[in-house]
Structure formats: C-alpha cells, structure tokens
Amino acid sequence: MENFVNQSPSKRLCISDVLTSPRKKIKVEYGEEMTEEEDEDAVLAEFSHPVPWQKIEAEGLDLDYALLFSKEEADHLFKKLEEEVMYSTGEEAKVQVFGKVYNIPRRQATYGDAGLSYTYSGMKHLACTWTPTLEYIRDAVTKTTGHTFNFVLVNRYKDGQDHIGEHRDDEKELDPLCPIASVSLGAARDFVCRHRDARGKQSCRQIEPVKLKLAHGSLLLMNQPTNTFWYHSLPVRKKVLLPRINLTFRRILLNK
DNA sequence: GACCAGGCATGAGT
DNA sequence: CACTCATGCCTGGT
Numbered sequence: 001m002e003n004f005v006n007q008s009p010s011k012r013l014c015i016s017d018v019l020t021s022p023r024k025k026i027k028v029e030y031g032e033e034m035t036e037e038e039d040e041d042a043v044l045a046e047f048s049h050p051v052p053w054q055k056i057e058a059e060g061l062d063l064d065y066a067l068l069f070s071k072e073e074a075d076h077l078f079k080k081l082e083e084e085v086m087y088s089t090g091e092e093a094k095v096q097v098f099g100k101v102y103n104i105p106r107r108q109a110t111y112g113d114a115g116l117s118y119t120y121s122g123m124k125h126l127a128c129t130w131t132p133t134l135e136y137i138r139d140a141v142t143k144t145t146g147h148t149f150n151f152v153l154v155n156r157y158k159d160g161q162d163h164i165g166e167h168r169d170d171e172k173e174l175d176p177l178c179p180i181a182s183v184s185l186g187a188a189r190d191f192v193c194r195h196r197d198a199r200g201k202q203s204c205r206q207i208e209p210v211k212l213k214l215a216h217g218s219l220l221l222m223n224q225p226t227n228t229f230w231y232h233s234l235p236v237r238k239k240v241l242l243p244r245i246n247l248t249f250r251r252i253l254l255n256k
Numbered sequence: 257g258a259c260c261a262g263g264c265a266t267g268a269g270t
Numbered sequence: 271c272a273c274t275c276a277t278g279c280c281t282g283g284t
Contacts, residue, residue: 097278099266121277122268167277201262238258
C-alpha cells in the first residue's frame, strides 16, 4: 500500500493546484473570486466551483484527479445509469486473447454521437445515442475540463471479481489532442498504471507502478502522452462487494 | 487467502 | 512480408 499516491482530501492545496477552465483559470482556494462572466452563466457556474485537482506525474505519465460530484449527486447519477444503460450481450461481449475467446469479465456499452463507432481489441462497436444522464455527465466534464467529447465507453464491474487487464487506450481513431476523461461511480476501486518498459521478465527499466483509488464521483484525466508509455488495469479485489460504473469519455476522429 | 507477475504459443494488425 | 503484441485465464510465488 505504501506506493499508492496520497489522495487524502485533507491535502493542503497550493498555488500550483490550478485548473484551466473553458473560459479562464480558476483558483483552487475556497472563497473564490466570482467574475461577472461566471455570474451571468448559471449553467457554467454549476460546475465552475473550484475543483481541487491533484496532478499525478511520472516519466511519460500525466494524470489529473478530482472529485467532480458530491456523494449525494453521485448516488443519484449511479441510480439513473443503472436504469438507462443497456449493455452489450452475445458476440459483442466477447474478446479474443491468445487465440481463445472469452466472455469479458465485466459489462460494457458504447454511447456517442450518431453513426460513431469505435474499434478496440479487434471488435467494432457502434455507439448508441446518448442517454439523458450520460449527456449530463458529459457536459459536467466538459465544463470542468474545457474538452468536448463525442463518445463514451461504459464499463460496469458488478463487484471486485469483475476487472480489466492491463492495456493502453492507444487506438488510432482517438483524437491525440483530447485527454480521456474517466468518471467513477459506485464502489471505489484500485487503478494501477505500469510503464511499458517496466513490464515482463526482461524489462529494461525499473519504474515503480502508480496506484490510485478511484472514488465515487471522481474524475481522472489521462493526458498525453500517458497512453503511449503506460498500461493501466483495474485488478481483482475480492473484498469489494458492490458495483462500480466507469465512464471513459473520448473524442473520436471523424471520417476514419 | 489475497495478491502479483509471468506464461501463454494463436492470429490480427502494421 | 516479417515482425509485434495481445482489455483473457491460469499457475506458482510471497
């Protein structure tokens, strides 16, 4: 546990904890200065309260972590997603690894702008049209980060047995200028990142893995060039008994 | 018992 | 064409 990144909320905020909002930089301290611009825009104001971001950096790794939703709002969003999201079944829920076909150890769904599709792990997935709750969360992420997204991959882990193995989100069809924004709802889960050169028996480098606990209502931004050099996974955690829903918002390049 | 790292030995993508 | 490498499970260590 000792090499987990310290995510204690009591962490003292400092001047470097600054977020670039769509319109301007917002100081992190509470008792923020409200500008005329924000005053006018109630919708923006809803999510432009100072979010205390935590920057997580290592060689070739650049993450931003924050709590985006209160417990109450996150509870509500989780419940709505449980009602709205329809997950893949049958062939769409299988994956081929080392020549063998398996059912994926989680439930998965793809939503996004009309006509979009996303290919990963050799499978092409057509996006369903956005649900109201997915649009709401997407817009909250956009207001907080200044990035727009046209696609979301939904992963539901029913308990600590459900998981995802080490991989990179390095698909060619992703817009390299846009980070992947990962929203967590439900049970907190460990999230492990490993540098590509520190994997395997004859790994050429000794680089410590970066471990995070992704909390209910949190947002993790995976900035460039993280996905070029670092693999990430959500390992099995036998003691976790409750479900978690993860939304990874992405920008897919058109006409690809 | 929980967790982790390595092996897998086929096949798709570049 | 000759590579690289895998969003999975299993096994044997700690």
